[in-house]
Amino acid sequence: MSDLRVEALTHVYSAGTPFEKTAIQDISLQIPSGQFVGLLGHTGSGKSTFIQHLNALLKPTSGKVLVDGEDINQDKKTRRAVKNKVGLVFQYPEYQLFEETVFADIAFGPKNMGLGKEEIEQRVREAAHFVGVEEELFQRSPLELSGGQKRRVAIAGVIAMRPGILILDEPTAGLDPAGCRQILDNICTYRRESGATVIIVSHNMDDAARLTERLIVFNHGTVAMDGSPEQVFSRPEELIKIGLSVPQATSLAMALREKGIPLQGSIYTHAQLMAALKEVGVC
Amino acid sequence: MLKDITLGQFFPGDTPVHRLDPRSKILLLIVFIVALFMASGWAGYGLMILVTALCMAISHISPRNIFKGLKPMLLIIVFTAALNLLYTQGTPLFPGWPITREGLDRSIAMVLRIVLLIAGTFLLTYTTSPMALTDGMERLLNPLKKIGLPVHEITMMMSMALRFIPTLIEETDKIMSAQKARGADFENGNLLQRAKALLPILVPLFVSSFRRADELAVAMESRCYHGGSGRTRMKQLHFQALDLWALALGALLLAAMILLRHFGL
Numbered sequence: 299m300s301d302l303r304v305e306a307l308t309h310v311y312s313a314g315t316p317f318e319k320t321a322i323q324d325i326s327l328q329i330p331s332g333q334f335v336g337l338l339g340h341t342g343s344g345k346s347t348f349i350q351h352l353n354a355l356l357k358p359t360s361g362k363v364l365v366d367g368e369d370i371n372q373d374k375k376t377r378r379a380v381k382n383k384v385g386l387v388f389q390y391p392e393y394q395l396f397e398e399t400v401f402a403d404i405a406f407g408p409k410n411m412g413l414g415k416e417e418i419e420q421r422v423r424e425a426a427h428f429v430g431v432e433e434e435l436f437q438r439s440p441l442e443l444s445g446g447q448k449r450r451v452a453i454a455g456v457i458a459m460r461p462g463i464l465i466l467d468e469p470t471a472g473l474d475p476a477g478c479r480q481i482l483d484n485i486c487t488y489r490r491e492s493g494a495t496v497i498i499v500s501h502n503m504d505d506a507a508r509l510t511e512r513l514i515v516f517n518h519g520t521v522a523m524d525g526s527p528e529q530v531f532s533r534p535e536e537l538i539k540i541g542l543s544v545p546q547a548t549s550l551a552m553a554l555r556e557k558g559i560p561l562q563g564s565i566y567t568h569a570q571l572m573a574a575l576k577e578v579g580v581c
Numbered sequence: 582m583l584k585d586i587t588l589g590q591f592f593p594g595d596t597p598v599h600r601l602d603p604r605s606k607i608l609l610l611i612v613f614i615v616a617l618f619m620a621s622g623w624a625g626y627g628l629m630i631l632v633t634a635l636c637m638a639i640s641h642i643s644p645r646n647i648f649k650g651l652k653p654m655l656l657i658i659v660f661t662a663a664l665n666l667l668y669t670q671g672t673p674l675f676p677g678w679p680i681t682r683e684g685l686d687r688s689i690a691m692v693l694r695i696v697l698l699i700a701g702t703f704l705l706t707y708t709t710s711p712m713a714l715t716d717g718m719e720r721l722l723n724p725l726k727k728i729g730l731p732v733h734e735i736t737m738m739m740s741m742a743l744r745f746i747p748t749l750i751e752e753t754d755k756i757m758s759a760q761k762a763r764g765a766d767f768e769n770g771n772l773l774q775r776a777k778a779l780l781p782i783l784v785p786l787f788v789s790s791f792r793r794a795d796e797l798a799v800a801m802e803s804r805c806y807h808g809g810s811g812r813t814r815m816k817q818l819h820f821q822a823l824d825l826w827a828l829a830l831g832a833l834l835l836a837a838m839i840l841l842r843h844f845g846l
């Protein structure tokens with residue numbers, strides 16, 4: 299529900315020391331309200347650095363970030379206020395759980411927003427519902443849950459702030475396939491029911507192809523590709539050249555084309571592959 | 582950010598100072614400190630400043646990095662200078678003022694001592710990797726094993742602690758960012774509120790430290806670590822011609838300082 303604009307964003311870590319490192323350079327882009335965006339890029343390409351600018355956790359070395367047309371780095375107040383609009387879930391968020399109970403941990407964000415007791419309780423229930431955390435767990439210590447449950451509690455802690463823009467840094471890292479699917483489903487549910495903009499950093503091309511409507515590919519701190527999954531995956535060679543993979547369906551289609559089977563169109567999901575195969579009469 | 586702290590940081594390089602055996606460097610630091618405390622006149626201090634500057638130039642460590650390391654000590658330095666300045670008996674500089682000539686001399690000397698002491702120590706840690714440093718220390722302390730001191734264990738603990746300082750700092754940074762993203766406020770409020778605000782950082786930090794210590798212990802044991810006895814090293818330390826020269830220069834410095842002190846310069 300919030301619109302995001304980034305203008306010529308550059309970030310240099312440890313400027314002026316021997317460890318100086320330009321993590322992102324001159325990034326400009328616009329993400330309209332409600333879009334589901336996938337952020338791809340090799341390790342160290344600047345994805346995490348970039349998303350930490352979107353809620354003013356990092357200050358740009360140069361450039362601007364605008365949420366709903368307003369510069370978020372104007373002063374202390376805007377830097378704080380933007381955290382209520384833009385929810386950021388870090389990589390391995392379960393390592394940040396600290397409260398005695400699951401309920402209290404999910405309530406930490408809303409409490410910091412200064413909401414009333416009833417409002418907090420309602421939001422905690424709602425957020426827990428989105429991520430599939432049963433209310434029986436509310437009084438348990440978050441530290442004694444399983445890895446997947448912890449991860450979902452941590453995500454609920456951000457969702458409870460009802461951010462108009464929800465950003466997740468590799469939310470499925472280190473989970474089993476069932477756990478991955480659940481988390482991604484939860485995120486889709488939240489997006490559908492709240493209409494929020496969702497930005498998800500992922501190394502999994504199949505998930506990115508299946509879920510998102512736009513892909514932004516980072517390479518060495520700059521945007522290398524930006525477009526719909528169809529556009530991005532229609533240039534698989536470029537993706538492979540910058541060290542990324544392509545969805546399984548795409549690489550299979552590439553292999554089949556090499557063998558002389560004339561598959562048509564851009565293929566990045568299993569359904570598209572099946573349709574293309576039918577078209578040429580292979581199955 | 583917390584990361585910019587340069588405590589015990591190592592700047593890799595390939596200068597003669599970097600190439601010295603860590604044992605020589607530790608010994609030379611001791612020589613340096615002894616020489617520093619022998620300095621009494623301006624000639625002595627001048628020589629020590631010259632030696633420090635020379636070492637910094639050879640090892641390509643810029644004065645800026647040394648000064649950055651000095652920053653946390655600023656309070657102590659100012660305090661020492663003020664105390665010496667105000668409370669030394671002698672002939673007043675200006676009639677009616679509590680500041681004496683001797684006081685001024687002493688406070689300058691004390692500040693020089695502290696600054697040079699820190700600069701010398703930083704020269705060691707900036708040019709020696711923590712691994713080499715603890716390795717050298719273990720070898721130097723080896724004779725103490727005879728009287729039952731667990732030298733290997735102590736130095737192993739030291740190197741692990743050094744190794745994990747940056748990790749802990751990074752972890753703290755990360756947890757702080759994550760809690761800030763949930764609206765935590767570490768900057769405003771009174772003392773009690775601020776202390777309370779630290780809880781969301783300290784709890785996860787403790788949890789992950791214990792987890793990490795546990796994992797490290799398991800990883801070490803599964804690679805058959807069982808203390809120091811019978812352990813061989815991948816990197817053997819060898820004294821080279823360079824070390825002999827450096828130690829000789831160190832001895833020369835010490836001799837010069839003794840002479841200067843003898844003549845009261």
Ligand SMILES: Nc1ncnc2c1ncn2[C@@H]1O[C@H](COP(=O)(O)OP(=O)(O)OP(=O)(O)O)[C@@H](O)[C@H]1O
Pocket residue numbers: 311312319320321339340341342343344345346347348584
């Ligand atoms: N706090 C920091 N201080 C100094 N350099 C950093 C810091 N954080 C990241 N970097 C550097 O900035 C670059 C971009 O890092 P970033 O974490 O944004 O990459 P990433 O795309 O998120 O990678 P990954 O996929 O591994 O998470 C890297 O080269 C990294 O070494």
Ligand SMILES: [Mg+2]
Pocket residue numbers: 345346347389467
């Ligand atoms: Mg990252």
